[in-house]
Amino acid sequence: MxxxxxxxxxxxxxxxxxxxxxxxxxxxxxxxxxxxxxxxxxxxxxxxxxxxxxxxxxxxxxxxxxxxxxxxxxxxxxxxxxxxxxxxxxxxxxxxxxxxxxxxxxxxxxxxxxxxxxxxxxxxxxxxxxxxxxxxxxxxxxxxxxxxxxxxxxxxxxxxxxxxxxxxxxxxxxxxxxxxxxxxxxxxxxxDLDYSLDIVTYVASGVMLMMIFYSLAVYIQNRNKEFIYYAIYTLCTACLLFGKSYMNMSASWFHYFYEEYLDFMIMIASVFTYLIFVRKFLSTEENHPWLDKFLKVTLWPLAILAAIFTILYFTTSKYVVLNNMEFVIKIFFLLIAIMFIVYSIKRKDTLLNYLAGGSFALIFFAIISQGIIMFGWNFSKSILLLNRALFYYELGLVIELILFLSGLAYKNRRDIIERVKERERLKLDNERKEFEKQMAVVTATQHERDRISADMHDELGSGVTAIRLMSEILKSRMKGQSFPELEKISNSANDLLGKMNTIIWTMKSSNDTVESLVAYIRAHAIEYFDSTPIDCSVKLPVVIPQAEISGEKRRNIFLSIKEALNNAMKHSQASQLRIEITTRDNRLVVKIADNGVGIDTEKLRRFGNGLSNMKRRMELIGGSFQVQNCKGAVLVFELPL
Structure with a gap:
């Protein structure tokens, strides 16, 4: 010793x-x-x-x-x-x-x-x-x-x-x-050696921060839960990038803890929330069932791997074990991304392809970043930024973000088109239902008109006809005697029968055509001037259009023409009367011309009410009425069809 x-x-x-x-x-x-x-x-x-x-x-x-x-x-x-x-x-x-x-x-x-x-x-x-x-x-x-x-x-x-x-x-x-x-x-x-990288990192972090605000705004406006997950994903990514740059060359215990453990856990959290976001954003449960099951299954192994990494970090000092565990988790990330990309290529879905393109860009540049860390790859001797691993990871994130925004714009445009189509479909359905209601009302109205016209013809018509016949029988039996009242009864019965026939013709729905109107005008005019000094002729169009015309319009234009014929009989002193009916430019034109004395201002008061009634009736149905003097009186009636 x-x-x-x-x-x-x-x-x-x-x-x-x-x-x-x-x-x-x-x-x-x-x-x-x-x-x-x-x-x-x-x-x-x-x-x-x-x-x-x-x-x-x-x-x-x-x-x-x-x-x-x-x-x-x-x-x-x-x-x-x-x-x-x-x-x-x-x-x-x-x-x-x-x-x-x-x-x-x-x-x-x-x-x-x-x-x-x-x-x-x-x-x-x-x-x-x-x-x-x-x-x-x-x-x-x-x-x-x-x-x-x-x-x-x-x-x-x-x-x-x-x-x-x-x-x-x-x-x-x-x-x-x-x-x-x-x-x-x-x-x-x-x-300062990383000054350029810091600028790129802070810009990328700022872009991520703006995406957080954008995602929260979309969630507040539309209550789309997927944007909550995207906000968490971008928050994790922004914290990861910002922490790498802000704590660079720092020797604090927190920086060491961040570099050893926290940064990788933030990355796992970002991938975890991104997978949930993809499921919600693509509605995989409805649109892509297989992909939904795959992404749902990958969440559990990812959580288990993160828990194992945490346990190893706090229980062992073996860097090789932690590094290998981190490598296994990154390989798991890679396999998930590859499966997603392959599925997207097979489905040929545009929205899927946008997200798959972003995943491919992130994988590609992440591999370059990992190669720089593990093997010391150098790409430039003059531009040091090109030799930094974090730069390529950030480049992949930016490209992934750009493609995501492109996919989001495509999805919004597609959703807008779908919403417009849905609104148009609902609008057409409502219009169809409204049209069906109107058709039901029109059909019911036509049936009611037919019923009323049939009742008038069967009940009132037979009664008026009986009055007329009895008055004529009385007149024939009392040949030597004269009763003015009996003559008035007979004439009134004749007038009433004619008016009733006109009403019945107007109300009957089967007569709602231009052809029926033209035929009725011609028959009435020929019959009205029969056995009178006025020679009446009617000129019809070669082709009568197969167009419908409502009973209201038929009634008003017929009564106007009837009033015109009545005035011609009483006041024109004409020997000839010509009725010309034409159809041009989708309009019905009835022209009544006589060779009588015409209509002047002095005599206008005598039948002024008749002219005003004709004008009022034509305006009521959207038509027009004109009075001209050309070797007699010319009355023109126009009605759009």
Missing amino acids: RNNHYLKPFLLIILLVSTLRGMGQSDSAVVNVARIRLDSSIGKSCWFASLPKGEKIADSAIPYLVFRPDIVKRFYPQYPPSAELMEKDNYLRFALYNGSDTIKKIFFLPAFYCRDISLFKFSAEDPAGQFQLKPTGEECPRFPGCQLIVLQPRERAVYYCRFNFVRTNINIFTPYLVETDYLDEWITRKR
Whole structure:
């Protein structure tokens, strides 16, 4: 025991001297902090060792580890450490020399995104600390990942750093020394390397935010529940992108938690809500039953995988297990998307194709993004933005959003067309029902008119005819006697019978044609002027149109013509009367001309009421009436058919 007690300091002296000599053989091995301007990457000057996390060793045993220089060089300057190193206790050894005559303070950063940093100093020039490994360094409050190193003038020292990597695939193994006054600017400069990416990210996040507002507005207006799920999807995506950019180069515990666990859970939540949105948006339960079952089934495995990932994160420190689990879940995402795309192509549905196109774009650029992370793909030496994984993921999201909006516009246009068709169908149905009601009313009216005309003909007609016959019989029996009252009874019966026949003709629905009207006018005119000094002739059209005309119109135009014939008989002093009936331009024109004295202003008062009645009747049915003088009187009646 006593021999070991004296042997240990001796071995430490040999180790320190050999380390300083070995590192001093090369100018780059021992870093002269006095020559550092602002910052310096010292990865090529560091030696590396690692142990499994379960094999904790005492601080005093750190110098006895086997340090090798090739490990750091392998990942220097921009590649992430291997999965094996991510789940080990890692150690760095490097030598510093203060070549100035003043105390030198400088910050040391072992790697981006690392935690549990412990820094130790081993110096033979410090009598009080000779042969001892002393904890040194203070954590920087502005950037917790940095440790403060203080070197006396002309001091040489070997430093040992123990740390663990944050369990994320964006880590970069690059040890740095940064001057204390330059730390804030150094962090800003590192962040500015992603300035273009930050702009793209913030723009994409802003677009997602606008989509959230749009989705909520659509839900408030139309109560479409699918837009609630789309709002949640876009919110998760916006938080994912914004968090990646806003917390970049941050060494807070929350950022580490976000990079290790929370960002992936947000991605799972976004995919989960997007699948529900697709089911609601496409109405898959009614329109695509197989797709609805497929998407519904995938929700359970996705939730189970997310729960397994959560359990593994909080119960194990194995990065390889978490990384493989994350890879399995991403493969599951890929399989869901491929099945959706294949189904959409087979169905050849336009709305499905829009969403499938967006899914394809997102998958394509997500694969490029994953390739950059896993294999370090580079696409441009001058445009660094093209070498960033997040840029391609955001590009895929933007294209997916554009195609979704195109699909939404198509769906809205299709819904508008369907609503217009439905309104037109309902309108036609209502018009058809209204027309059927009107036809029922017209049919009932016609039946009632026919019934009344039949009753008048059978009951009143027979009675008036009997009165006329009896008056004629009385007149024949009383040949030698004259009774004016009996003559009046006979004439009144004749007039009443004629008027009743006219009413019956008007009310009978089978006479509602132009042909019936023309025939009735001709028959009445010939009969009226029979056995009178006036020679009456009627000229009919060659072709009488097969058009219907209501009983009201027939009655008014016939009574007008009857009044005109009556005036001609009483006042024209004509020997000839000509009636010409024509049909042109879908109008019925009846022209009555005589060779009598005509109609002048002086004589107008004598039959002024008759002319005004004719005019009133024609205007009542939408027709017109004109009086002309041309070698007698000319009366023109026009009625649109």
